[in-house]
Amino acid sequence: MSLPTNRLRIKQLAFAQAEAAIFDRAKKKSTHLFNPDQVEFVNDQPDVLMFLTGGSERAAIECVQEFRFYLLLASREANAWASALEVKAWMAQHRISAMLVDTDDPAAPQLLCDFYHALMGVKHLRGQRLGVVGAPSDWLVASGLSPYVLRNKMGVEMVNLQWADIVFDEITAPNEQFCNAFDNVADTTELHHSSRIYEGLASLVPFYNLDALAVECFPMVRQSGHTACLALAKLNAEGIPTACEADPVSAVGMMLVHRVCGLAPWMANTAHVAQGKALFAHCTAPLNLLSSFKVDTHFETSAGQAIAGDLSGDAVTVVRLNSALDRMFVAECEVLARPHHKTACRTQLEVAISAPAYDYFMNRAYGNHHLLLPGHWANRLRLAAQLLQITVEG
Numbered sequence: 001m002s003l004p005t006n007r008l009r010i011k012q013l014a015f016a017q018a019e020a021a022i023f024d025r026a027k028k029k030s031t032h033l034f035n036p037d038q039v040e041f042v043n044d045q046p047d048v049l050m051f052l053t054g055g056s057e058r059a060a061i062e063c064v065q066e067f068r069f070y071l072l073l074a075s076r077e078a079n080a081w082a083s084a085l086e087v088k089a090w091m092a093q094h095r096i097s098a099m100l101v102d103t104d105d106p107a108a109p110q111l112l113c114d115f116y117h118a119l120m121g122v123k124h125l126r127g128q129r130l131g132v133v134g135a136p137s138d139w140l141v142a143s144g145l146s147p148y149v150l151r152n153k154m155g156v157e158m159v160n161l162q163w164a165d166i167v168f169d170e171i172t173a174p175n176e177q178f179c180n181a182f183d184n185v186a187d188t189t190e191l192h193h194s195s196r197i198y199e200g201l202a203s204l205v206p207f208y209n210l211d212a213l214a215v216e217c218f219p220m221v222r223q224s225g226h227t228a229c230l231a232l233a234k235l236n237a238e239g240i241p242t243a244c245e246a247d248p249v250s251a252v253g254m255m256l257v258h259r260v261c262g263l264a265p266w267m268a269n270t271a272h273v274a275q276g277k278a279l280f281a282h283c284t285a286p287l288n289l290l291s292s293f294k295v296d297t298h299f300e301t302s303a304g305q306a307i308a309g310d311l312s313g314d315a316v317t318v319v320r321l322n323s324a325l326d327r328m329f330v331a332e333c334e335v336l337a338r339p340h341h342k343t344a345c346r347t348q349l350e351v352a353i354s355a356p357a358y359d360y361f362m363n364r365a366y367g368n369h370h371l372l373l374p375g376h377w378a379n380r381l382r383l384a385a386q387l388l389q390i391t392v393e394g
Contacts, residue, residue: 009048033073034112047115049084057086071098071112075103110379117260132246133216135216137216140245145252150325156252163219175199182194184294212240213243214251217244229305230305232284237288241264257377266311268370269282270368281344283307284347291309293308309347315374316351330393336352
C-alpha cells in the first residue's frame, strides 16, 4: 500500500477562458496562506478549492466527490466569493461538506495550517493497527467498540492480544532509558518491575506491527501486585498512544489526537462535574505533558507505582469520541487548579467548563474517560472530525 502524500492538494478555479497569468498572479499573492512545502497545485482530486473569479462553478463541481469535506477559498475580488458561495450551496444539496474561508481574513493562514495537519493526520491514521491486550474492563459499559466500525470509520485494524503473548522471562535486566526517566524513585525494586512491564508492552509494537495499545491493567495488578502506570506514561511520551483499562474508544481517540496534533493525550476519569468546573483524574499521564511529577502507589489498589503529576499549561483541550465513532465532544478549557485529593486517582486537573460543556457532561456524555491535551487544539480537531464525517459538539 502506497503512503498518502504529505501535501495539501489545491485546485485553482477561474472562468473557462481565463489566461494563465491569472493563475500565476494568484499563486504569488497566496504565498502568505501556505507553507510551500505542504502544498501542491493540482487539476484533479483536490482537498482545497481556490476560487479566483466568477464563472468557475462548473469546474468546481466536476472535481469533487460525495461524502468528502473541502475547504473553499475566496476573496471579494472578481466575483470569486459569489462563485464559492454558489458552489457551497450546491455541495450542501449533494451531501458534500465544505467550509468557506476568506483569504483576506488574518486567521486564514492558521486555519489552513490546522487543516493541513488534520488532513494528514486522518490520512495517516488509515492502515494503523491497535493492539488490545486483554479485554476492556467490566465497568466500561458505554465504551464498547466494534472492530468493523473502527475499520470502516477510521481505517484502523484491531488486534486482540493477551498478557501471555509477552515473554517476560526473556527480560532479564532493567531498561536503563526507562529507569532514567524515573531517577527520583526511591523504590528501585518496584521500578524494575515497572521496567519489565514497559519492555514487554513495547516489544509487542514491532512484533505485531502495532501503532497503539489498549491495556487491561487490573488483572495483572491483582495477580502480581505490579502496575503498568509508569510503562504507559513512558510509552505515550514516546509517541505510542496507550490507553488504560483496554478502553478501545479512548485508544482510538488517542490515536486520532496523536496523528492530528502530534502528541498523545492524557486519558483521565471524569472524577466530578459541577456548574462551571470539572475535575479529571487518573494514575498515569504522558511524561512529556507534565511540568513535574512524583511516583505514588496506584489509587484503587494501593499497589505498585503510579504517576502523580502536574499537567503543563494554562489551558487544555478535552476530547471524547462516542462508541459509534460518529460523534465527538471537543472543548477548550482554562486550568483552574492541580489538586491532590486523597479520594481520586493520583494525577488530577480541575478546569473551567462552559455552560454547553456542563450540559454535555450532565446529560449527554459519551462515557467516563476523556482525553486531555495541554493547549488550544479544538479547531484542528473539529476539522479532523469534519473530514471523518463526525458530528462535533462542545
